[in-house]
Amino acid sequence: MDSITEQLAGYVAGLKYEALPASTRHAATVRIIDSLGCALGGYGGEPARIARGLAATRRSANGATVLGSGGVSTPEAAAFANGVMVRYLDCNDTHIGRGLAHPSDMIPAVLAAVEIASNRGADVITSVVAAYQVFDAVGRQLRMSFDGWDQSMVAALGAAAGAGKALGLDHAQLGHAMAIAATANVATGQTRTGELSMWKGCATAYATAGGLFAAIVAQQGMSGPSAAFEGKSGLQEMVTGPLSLDVQGLGAGQPAVVEQTSLKYFPAQYDAQALIWMALELGRQVQVADIASIEVQTYAQAKRAIAGDPAKWNPQSRETADHSLPYLMAVALTDGEVTERSFTPERIADPQLRRLMQRITVSENPEFTQQSPAAMVSETTVRTVAGRLHTVRSTYPKGHPRNPMTDRDLEAKFRLLAAPLLGAGGCDAALVRLWRLGQSDDVSGVLRSLVAHVPNQGMQEQR
Secondary structure (H helix, E strand, O other), X not given: OOHHHHHHHHHHHHOOHHHXXXXXXXXXHHHHHHHHHHHHHOOOOHHHHHHHXXXXXXXXXXXXXXXXXXXXXXXXXXXXXXXXXHHHOOOOOEEEOOOEEOHHHHHHHHHHHHHOOOOOHHHHHHHHHHHHHHHHHHHOOOOHHHHOXXXXXXXXXXHHHHHHHHHOOOHHHHHHXXXXXXXXXXXXXHHHOOOOOHHHHOHHHHHHHHHHHHHXXXXXXXXXXXXXXXXXXXXXXXXXXXXOOOHHHOOOOOXXXXXXXXXOOOOOOOOHHHHHHXXXXXXXXXXXXXXXXXXXXXXXXXXXXXXXXXXXXXXXXXXXXXXXXXXXXXXXXXXXXXXXXXXXXXXXXXXXXXXXXXXXXEEEOHHHHHHOXXXXXXXXXXXXXXXXXXXXXXXXXXXXXXXXXXXXXHHHHXXXXXXXXXXXXXXXXXXHHHHXXXXXXXXXXXXXXXEOOOOOHHHHHHO
């Protein structure tokens, strides 16, 4: 294997649960709880129903749990279905680097691998940490969305690392798994360009299920490309350009990556989080009927991602609306909230919101761009019909490592997302089990307890 694959495999092979700091174990548990809450909240989405329906047709002697239904499917089909649910609401965690990506998309693949291997919660924690570290080692060097490639490529690589760790692969097998995953999962950025389709929320689920598959076949003795990164027609030559890894230093003297990702408070693209907070604050100061204009200044990444193409100013789908700065600001100002209810077809098409969106202008502030991504500065000014100005600025939205959500915040978010499926009592019981996940010897039992609190719902989906 080439030197990059060698470094990544060596790091993952040497990672031990006992050596993880308590803060790292806790942070991994937080991301798992957050992701499972997002999955249960996304259970009713059409892409989730499609993915669960597919999983219900697959059978395996050594299968994994499909969240919400409690059914058992092949590991890859379960990982895909669960990954689609985690991603559907666009409310799971975000990695801030040269671009934005969502490392918790890898968690369903890790959970499936643990279920078919040790079934131990400690292995979930260790493998999630491994996946995040590999994801960051490569992902922080890339400008995926700017260069025309999709973030799912890095997610597949991290998922192969995490799933391989969970399956107990040795150094050589881990190298083969990551080489297969990295080579086979190069996806284009069309996934997140223009009017967004259902596939926007499914692409990383597909890639991470591919990473899991790569780990499974490597366990069976399948070899991968010998120079996936550095060889002729490898990733460096074709996609990424030169990569420089310092894998041995990962986690040494600095918090683990899993401790540094940002949690989302609202079900919307991450650059919009601060803008939603500002809109909510402005909505307490000004009546919508009194607004003459709204001027937003932000950094280049935010303008490009959520206001940079015509589709964001005329969203037709939920997937585009939750990536639309003008829509998100309009609905936050009007409703005083942004929740799953904000994205029904009727709400997206509401003429009142469309009229308010037309009063919004967005510009890049070079000073804000220079400060990003370390700081995510945006400023919004509302001018009233009477000519009064109301200005709000935000630097770190709630959930950012510099403005973190507390465990109580996390539990409140979990309940908000999961209660329609589990009920209040089910949420309480789930949180007790999930906070103790690291000590569990029955991960499958924990996951199968997260079942829809609707008679026969789970059984219907298993047929």
